[in-house]
Amino acid sequence: MTDAPLSPRRALITGASLGxxxxFARRLAADGWDLVLVARDAGRLDALAAELTGRHGHRVETIAADLSTDDGCAAVEGRLTADPPVELLVNNAGISLNTPFVxxxxxxxxxxxxxxxLAVLRLTHAALGPMVERGHGAVINVSSVAGFGVPMPxxxxxxxxxxxxNFSESIGQSVAPLGVRVMALCPGYTRTGYHERAGIDMSRTxxxxxxxxDDVVDEGLRDLRKGKAVSVPSWKYKLAVAGLRHAPRRLLRGVSRDTRGRVGRAGD
Ligand SMILES: NC(=O)c1ccc[n+]([C@@H]2O[C@H](COP(=O)([O-])OP(=O)(O)OC[C@H]3O[C@@H](n4cnc5c(N)ncnc54)[C@H](OP(=O)(O)O)[C@@H]3O)[C@@H](O)[C@H]2O)c1
Structure with a gap:
């Protein structure tokens, strides 16, 4: 595996205002990338864009969009298929709920x-068309270790x-021969305001x-350069995922029930 630098220089990041x-925005700006930042809070996005432009002198665009809506997705799809081209898409915006399903x-x-x-599917689709046509580009879809088979109640x-x-691995295989990379980035618990915003009590973690x-982003970008299909930052979570991938699902369901209770707690 090579650790050669990525050639692309403009990245679009969803959920770029926090966490x-x-x-990702701070790290890529420091590395010389132009950016397109997406989230709902226009004020926060503009403040970050002004700070990064002032510090690094690169062009930073913002799009205030709610990606859980049709119009929000369409606005970002429009930017992904326009010029100047986006060479790296980071589908990062995501939420969890703190209420049992029923x-x-x-x-x-x-x-x-x-x-x-749906937003991950739509934006990946919009980005890949031009990337495949140009014969280069990359998509990072921010997933979670929670996706590796613990069926949380x-x-x-x-x-x-x-x-x-699963989507990222499968699409990644189909576009790799065309010069484009798609990678799932699967962090474990990461210190952001995410759990507080979802009302999830993490005091016992x-x-x-x-x-x-910063470590999640560093390891994710390093794994993208290495051509990995799935990136699991930190050795602790690599070990945990290896266990999850091989443990019988009946056992996982039992562990999940014991540690999270019958109605469960939303994710990481
Ligand atoms: N933190 C963890 O422990 C952890 C672990 C594993 C995976 N992850 C995943 O990592 C990603 C980022 O998590 P984080 O902890 O950084 O979250 P965060 O701190 O809560 O930030 C979420 C970002 O997404 C934006 N956002 C939320 N809803 C949106 C919507 N409807 N449309 C557009 N943007 C929206 C938010 O800005 P606005 O509110 O202004 O829209 C914010 O910029 C998520 O996909 C999450 O599932 C997190």
């Missing part, structure tokens, strides 16, 4: 699927991330289980 997406509103479950699944979230990982956003 892992913001860390008690949650179906509208909330559908909104999660539209953002975590009540969690549409883990099912959505299982889809993202041991400190050693938490990853830093």
């Amino acid at each position: 892992i997406g913001e860390a 008690r949650s509103a179906v509208a909330d479950e559908a909104r999660l699927v539209r953002l975590n699944v 009540g969690s549409t979230y883990s099912a959505s991330k299982a889809w993202v990982t 041991p400190a050693w289980m938490w990853l830093r956003t």
